[in-house]
Amino acid sequence: MRFDIITVLPDLLTSPFAHSILQRAQKKGLAEIVVHNLRDYASNKQKSVDDYPYGGGSGMVMQIEPFAKCIEHLQTERKYDEIIFMTPDGETLNQEIANTLSTRGNMMILCGHYKGIDQRIRDIFVTREISIGDYVLSGGELPAAILTDAIIRLIPGVLSDETSALSDSFQDGLLDAPIYTRPAEWNGHKVPEILLSGNEAKISAWRDEQQLQRTKERRPDLLNE
Structure with missing residues (x-):
């Protein structure tokens, strides 16, 4: 199972994926986690990926072009079973969702930041939107790490005692x-x-x-x- 995670803060995800069960899953070859820096797909010299919202309002909005370029590039390399956007207004993550996603193959996870992302990314590319609770964080990186952990621990062979997850x-x-x-x-x-x-x-x-x-x-x- 492969996870491609798109973010403007790749360093924020270094630690969660380098320890404990997630590290073990990767060393065993049961899961592959690749973090992509969205700024690598920015078209301007400053590598900015956000702009002011149309219609006014506070905050900045992540632009459509960098996300689209990154997603389309990754799709040329492999097929994805799910393209997931972590967002407070998505369906609330629960064990049933984690169980279902653990049976999938390749997944892409989009991490929002600032005020959010251009709605067209959600309309065109995203297949599922997931929230980790009724509150707002600074970005989607920590929710993406939580979702990844919840899924990977269910993959057969990841836990030392394979029956452990069944009794959670x-x-x-x-x-x-x-x-x-x-x-x-x-x-x-x-x-x-x-x-x-x-x-x-x-x-x-x-x-x-x-x-x-x-x-x-x-x-x-x-x-x-």
Whole structure:
């Protein structure tokens, strides 16, 4: 699976993709992440990629031409299953979307900046628009890193324990149950006895009960869905 990420701040994405699971996925050859500097496709000497909005208003808008040049150049090299724009007014990222995208092949992710990008890029090229929540960040780089992480960890072979991702929160529509590790007692705080019993059936039932209870308390909206 290949991710081509277009941004005006490529250095901002250096660290997220160079550590932990994302680094491991790339070293194993299970995922390829390539970050492209949008300014390389600017047509002016200053390498600027933004301009004032038509109709007035505050902020600057990312121009259509640099994005179009970059996208069309990449499309000559390979076919993309999705061209995704990270935007606050997109569909909210959830586990179901991550699961679906993990079955795709090549993906391109566009990172906006300033006030946003020319609408024509969204109309002509973008196949899916995704938000990571109802708030605004300075740009789409961090959301792109979050989306990439959410997808790559689901690729078979990326996680050391391939069943781990299947038990994550939201995979079955519920939050995960509480988890514990050694020591069994710390400063008078004990691990629930059931988890030390070795009875797999009872442990599984306890976890199911805890998942439901935690979801009722913290995210009742998930049960309504």
